Amino acid sequence: MLEELYKYAVDNGITARPGFKEKAVRYYISLDVNGNFVGFDAVEDDKKVTCPDMGSAAQSTSKSNIITEKAEIVLNLPDKYGNFPRQAKHDFYMSAMREIAEFSPVFAKVVNSLEEQREVIISNLPTKKFKSGDLISIKFDGNPLENDPCYFDWWEEFRARHKEKKTASKSKKEQSGKVRCFITGELTEPVRTAPKFSGLISVGGHTSGDTIIGFDKDAYCSYGFTQAANAAVSDEAIAAVNAALTSLLSESKSIDAVKGDNKDNKKLNVLAGAKNIHWYSRAVEKDILEVPNFDFGFSSDSDEQNEPDEKQADNARVREMFDSIFKGECPEDPKCKYYMMSLSGVNGRVMVRSYDEGTYGELFNSIKQWYEDLSLCGKRYPKIFTIYTRLVSYSTSGGKFSERINKELSGISPRIIYAVTHNTELPDTVAARAVNYIRHDMYNSSNDETHKQKNIDRVSCQILKVWLNRKYRNQNKEELLIMENLNPESPSKAYQLGRMIAVYAAIQNKALGDVNAGVVERYFTSACTSPALVFGKLAMLSQHHLSKLGQEQKGSAVYYDKMLSDIASKIGSTMPKTFTLEQQSEFALGYYAQNEEIYKKKTVTEE
Numbered sequence: 001m002l003e004e005l006y007k008y009a010v011d012n013g014i015t016a017r018p019g020f021k022e023k024a025v026r027y028y029i030s031l032d033v034n035g036n037f038v039g040f041d042a043v044e045d046d047k048k049v050t051c052p053d054m055g056s057a058a059q060s061t062s063k064s065n066i067i068t069e070k071a072e073i074v075l076n077l078p079d080k081y082g083n084f085p086r087q088a089k090h091d092f093y094m095s096a097m098r099e100i101a102e103f104s105p106v107f108a109k110v111v112n113s114l115e116e117q118r119e120v121i122i123s124n125l126p127t128k129k130f131k132s133g134d135l136i137s138i139k140f141d142g143n144p145l146e147n148d149p150c151y152f153d154w155w156e157e158f159r160a161r162h163k164e165k166k167t168a169s170k171s172k173k174e175q176s177g178k179v180r181c182f183i184t185g186e187l188t189e190p191v192r193t194a195p196k197f198s199g200l201i202s203v204g205g206h207t208s209g210d211t212i213i214g215f216d217k218d219a220y221c222s223y224g225f226t227q228a229a230n231a232a233v234s235d236e237a238i239a240a241v242n243a244a245l246t247s248l249l250s251e252s253k254s255i256d257a258v259k260g261d262n263k264d265n266k267k268l269n270v271l272a273g274a275k276n277i278h279w280y281s282r283a284v285e286k287d288i289l290e291v292p293n294f295d296f297g298f299s300s301d302s303d304e305q306n307e308p309d310e311k312q313a314d315n316a317r318v319r320e321m322f323d324s325i326f327k328g329e330c331p332e333d334p335k336c337k338y339y340m341m342s343l344s345g346v347n348g349r350v351m352v353r354s355y356d357e358g359t360y361g362e363l364f365n366s367i368k369q370w371y372e373d374l375s376l377c378g379k380r381y382p383k384i385f386t387i388y389t390r391l392v393s394y395s396t397s398g399g400k401f402s403e404r405i406n407k408e409l410s411g412i413s414p415r416i417i418y419a420v421t422h423n424t425e426l427p428d429t430v431a432a433r434a435v436n437y438i439r440h441d442m443y444n445s446s447n448d449e450t451h452k453q454k455n456i457d458r459v460s461c462q463i464l465k466v467w468l469n470r471k472y473r474n475q476n477k478e479e480l481l482i483m484e485n486l487n488p489e490s491p492s493k494a495y496q497l498g499r500m501i502a503v504y505a506a507i508q509n510k511a512l513g514d515v516n517a518g519v520v521e522r523y524f525t526s527a528c529t530s531p532a533l534v535f536g537k538l539a540m541l542s543q544h545h546l547s548k549l550g551q552e553q554k555g556s557a558v559y560y561d562k563m564l565s566d567i568a569s570k571i572g573s574t575m576p577k578t579f580t581l582e583q584q585s586e587f588a589l590g591y592y593a594q595n596e597e598i599y600k601k602k603t604v605t606e607e
Contacts (some may be wrong), residue, residue: 035109040416190232199249205345273412286331334361354414394440494583498590
């Protein structure tokens with residue numbers, strides 16, 4: 001996993017220099033060519049710059065980062081009591097800057113400005129939204145100091161000097177010489193504390209960043225090694241891994257799955273309390289992992305025409321991949337490898353919730369099967385986020401789906417994603433939650449005064465179809481597979497009983513018109529769990545409703561009576577007392593398919 005991230009950084013030219021880190025600088029102290037203070041330059045929100053970083057040493061009371069640091073440290077700002085709590089850190093900062101000044105006339109002028117014009121600079125601090133803890137840096141004649149290469153060599157020597165001071169606390173085994181880098185396999189002098197990277201704040205990450213390698217507890221240590229020596233890595237290798245993670249996390253923010261809003265429709269970012277990233281072993285034009293993040297068949301052409309040109313182009317590109325899936329035409333080299341990670345932060349450390357890799361061809365075939373399993377009575381396909389909204393607890397009060405998804409689905413989300421990318425079974429919990437959603441939705445429909453005749457929730461039924469078909473394939477029960485459209489010959493009694501209650505509902509609707517609480521709303525939930533207790537009464541009600549059809553509707557009465565007889569012959573003489581989860585799912589799908597068949601629009605040509 002770390003090796004692949006390292007290769008990604010190297011192949012894409014995003015390796016970072018050891019001892020540097022991207023930081024969100026808020027303001028620059030601007031100096032002219034003579035070192036005179038000009039003012040403060042605000043930086044755009046979320047813009048990060050690469051700056052020298054001391055790592056965990058900067059968290060101590062006596063050390064700090066150089067060039068880029070908090071305003072209270074750079075300018076030694078007093079607290080509200082007039083004390084200077086950051087004096088030691090400020091002294092360290094100025095001492096380091098004076099060392100660089102010996103090699104650079106630019107830094108010499110900067111140091112003089114900080115010493116001689118400090119009061120002037122403080123008196124001109126920004127007044128709006130400024131905080132003493134904001135990161136600030138320095139510009140000299142319009143050029144940021146962190147970009148000046150004159151201090152790079154000094155910085156390497158400076159960091160090495162401070163590393164040497166720590167060797168006294170190392171064990172003899174740690175001081176015995178170079179070891180193999182856990183990432184590259186090369187002999188190296190390992191870092192004692194792995195540097196952090198940013199990008200996980202929204203999923204539990206620390207504001208100062210998180211480390212992917214950390215050993216500060218005795219239980220995590222082995223053979224007398226301490227801290228990062230337990231997984232020895234070089235400065236260069238861990239810097240490249242952090243650069244790769246930072247880059248992938250920043251790229252993946254183009255889809256805000258937390259809010260369920262396809263902003264640029266590119267990659268899945270945050271879902272179920274974790275950030276998801278993926279990459280390939282080489283550059284690809286068709287990123288097949290974008291497809292499951294789109295709804296297909298929900299927006300009209302007129303809706304898409306109102307979108308910005310960039311988004312229309314994005315939609316067209318992904319639809320092209322979607323079409324290639326059903327044509328069976330793999331758009332990239334099938335042997336190209338993909339890698340996926342799901343990450344969150346815990347107490348300053350990275351939690352890798354899942355890691356997966358495989359070939360593009362395998363991924364293409366799995367996603368193709370995913371959509372074939374989702375197909376139900378017309379090719380309309382939900383995106384992953386839409387599916388998740390049917391798996392959380394049913395609520396009529398609204399609220400943020402993101403918060404409920406993070407709370408309830410964090411444990412099964414990796415298994416769902418794995419099922420999509422590997423054509424494996426969905427967890428049974430998924431089916432139980434989908435059935436529960438249907439029951440609650442039908443119950444609330446019976447209490448809705450504005451209720452009109454409708455089918456049960458389609459997305460929930462699509463989830464059940466995927467779950468059932470994958471389970472039955474693994475059990476070699478091909479005869480029970482759920483078809484895309486109505487299957488009148490299904491051997492499943494549960495499926496046929498689902499069809500029957502759909503016919504009962506249609507008869508009632510034909511006889512009485514639209515009613516607020518009809519057969520489905522009143523009896524669906526109980527019929528789905530204990531059919532033997534319900535269907536006798538439903539049969540009596542249907543005969544009553546058939547008798548109400550007048551002479552003008554005699555043809556309908558004959559049509560429905562014949563349909564009921566045909567379904568009854570498939571069920572047989574015995575009625576199940578209870579339904580298993582599989583049978584409840586078949587019942588719901590039988591009802592959905594029969595209802596779609598009864599009410600589908602008649603057209604001259606059918607797709």
